[in-house]
Amino acid sequence: xxxxxxxxxxxxxxxxxxxxxxxxxxxxxxxxxxxxxxxxxxxxxxxxxxxxxxxxxxxxxxxxxxxxxxxxxxxxxxxxxxxxxxxxxxxxxxxxxxxxxxxxxxxxxxxxxxxxxxxxxxxxxxxxxxxxxxxxxxxxxxxxxxxxxxxxxxxxxxxxxxxxxxxxxxxxxxxxxxxxxxxxxxxxxxxxxxxxxxxxxxxxxxxxxxxxxxxxxxxxxxxxxxxxxxxxxxxxxxx
Amino acid sequence: xxxxxxxxxxxxxxxxxxxxxxxxxxxxxxxxxxxxxxxxxxxxxxxxxxxxxxxxxxxxxxxxxxxxxxxxxxxxxxxxxxxxxxxxxxxxxxxxxxxxxxxxxxxxxxxxxxxxxxxxxxxxxxxxxxxxxxxxxxxxxxxxxxxxxxxxxxxxxxxxxxxxxxxxxxxxxxxxxxxxxxxxxxxxxxxxxxxxxxxxxxxxxxxxxxxxxxxxxxxxx
Numbered sequence: 001x002x003x004x005x006x007x008x009x010x011x012x013x014x015x016x017x018x019x020x021x022x023x024x025x026x027x028x029x030x031x032x033x034x035x036x037x038x039x040x041x042x043x044x045x046x047x048x049x050x051x052x053x054x055x056x057x058x059x060x061x062x063x064x065x066x067x068x069x070x071x072x073x074x075x076x077x078x079x080x081x082x083x084x085x086x087x088x089x090x091x092x093x094x095x096x097x098x099x100x101x102x103x104x105x106x107x108x109x110x111x112x113x114x115x116x117x118x119x120x121x122x123x124x125x126x127x128x129x130x131x132x133x134x135x136x137x138x139x140x141x142x143x144x145x146x147x148x149x150x151x152x153x154x155x156x157x158x159x160x161x162x163x164x165x166x167x168x169x170x171x172x173x174x175x176x177x178x179x180x181x182x183x184x185x186x187x188x189x190x191x192x193x194x195x196x197x198x199x200x201x202x203x204x205x206x207x208x209x210x211x212x213x214x215x216x217x218x219x220x221x222x223x224x225x226x227x228x229x230x231x232x233x234x235x236x237x238x239x
Numbered sequence: 240x241x242x243x244x245x246x247x248x249x250x251x252x253x254x255x256x257x258x259x260x261x262x263x264x265x266x267x268x269x270x271x272x273x274x275x276x277x278x279x280x281x282x283x284x285x286x287x288x289x290x291x292x293x294x295x296x297x298x299x300x301x302x303x304x305x306x307x308x309x310x311x312x313x314x315x316x317x318x319x320x321x322x323x324x325x326x327x328x329x330x331x332x333x334x335x336x337x338x339x340x341x342x343x344x345x346x347x348x349x350x351x352x353x354x355x356x357x358x359x360x361x362x363x364x365x366x367x368x369x370x371x372x373x374x375x376x377x378x379x380x381x382x383x384x385x386x387x388x389x390x391x392x393x394x395x396x397x398x399x400x401x402x403x404x405x406x407x408x409x410x411x412x413x414x415x416x417x418x419x420x421x422x423x424x425x426x427x428x429x430x431x432x433x434x435x436x437x438x439x440x441x442x443x444x445x446x447x448x449x450x451x452x453x454x455x456x457x458x459x460x
Binding site: 026084091183 | 287288289290303304305306307309311322323324325326328329332333352357363364365366367368369370371374375401402403404405
């Protein structure tokens with residue numbers, strides 16, 4: 001059960017056109033920049049994987065990370081709660097030109113839909129969006145005198161996750177608030193690919209400290225000196 | 240129209256009502272409330288991206304960009320802080336575990352409906368956590384200018400813009416008044432002493448119930 005992959009290129013090699021890709025992170029915190037850019041590089045060289053559906057809280061910032069995927073033209077649709085940022089042009093320009101799709105999902109509903117997807121629960125009811133445009137067409141039910149909206153699970157072909165520590169069997173820890181959506185996404189994708197700052201032997205993470213158990217992880221790549229998206233943006237990075 | 244409160248003064252006034260408990264301050268204007276928390280008030284701040292009990296921003300140059308709030312601003316941790324994933328974060332929200340959530344508004348209706356996420360077609364829609372936050376916290380406060388930039392009422396009989404939530408707002412802190420929403424009516428709690436009730440009513444889009452009205456008095460900030 002050694003899940004460590006020797007190279008990042010190998011880890012992402014079987015991501016195909018048209019796949020749904022969950023990408024961990026909230027803004028720059030937890031964004032797996034090296035995995036994303038390996039995918040962008042592959043697309044620029046080979047023209048694949050394109051027509052992706054990308055699931056993330058946001059829709060990219062500046063010209064790196066998810067914004068670079070959008071700029072490269074490999075994203076057909078974003079599923080997110082907040083497609084705005086300090087520099088949202090990559091998404092906004094294409095969206096207003098009708099060149100990229102958007103499924104807007106409230107942040108808590110997005111998290112719960114991913115959790116449900118990973119937990120084998122096809123639908124659930126939430127009070128969020130009741131009486132708003134975002135509940136149009138969805139089943140409504142009353143429980144204990146209050147109205148709730150039915151939402152469906154969200155699953156993906158692939159999840160790209162940034163972890164702090166990983167052991168060879170896939171147990172993960174996260175750094176500070178970089179955890180956010182990643183533990184949920186790891187459960188909801190057919191293949192979960194992790195970049196970890198450090199890979200340790202089994203037993204190198206205290207069982208009580210494991211946040212994502214290894215059963216949810218398929219491939220691990222060590223990226224010791226990973227870039228932080230927000231730090232890069234503030235340095236003025238444009239690639 | 241006579242004097243009105245600045246955003247800082249509106250934030251100060253809302254801060255005076257903070258209970259001991261768990262509070263989520265929306266990104267932007269509501270975040271300012273933390274600066275004016277009264278001494279000794281035991282408030283623990285929640286942020287959607289998975290932190291409880293965070294403190295002020297660190298000094299410039301000491302930011303850790305893995306440690307941010309929902310507004311993507313760098314934060315610090317107080318002793319006793321906790322990290323958690325997004326589903327737990329919104330369990331705190333929808334599950335009724337927050338005492339207060341504070342949001343901004345384009346419009347508030349007298350029945351408590353809130354519109355704060357979309358100005359209609361032609362822009363990129365973004366909702367973030369607002370539609371979850373309005374269902375769950377025990378109290379939903381709004382901080383806002385009393386009128387739009389064009390001088391039109393933001394407190395209305397019915398919202399015109401797309402709704403964020405139905406019947407959710409409990410109190411509105413504006414540049415002119417503090418208004419509670421009780422039984423689908425705007426109940427005026429305080430108004431600036433420099434403005435008459437008639438003047439206030441003239442810039443409010445629904446009837447104000449004014450039985451027992453205090454003076455809205457805030458410091459120069």
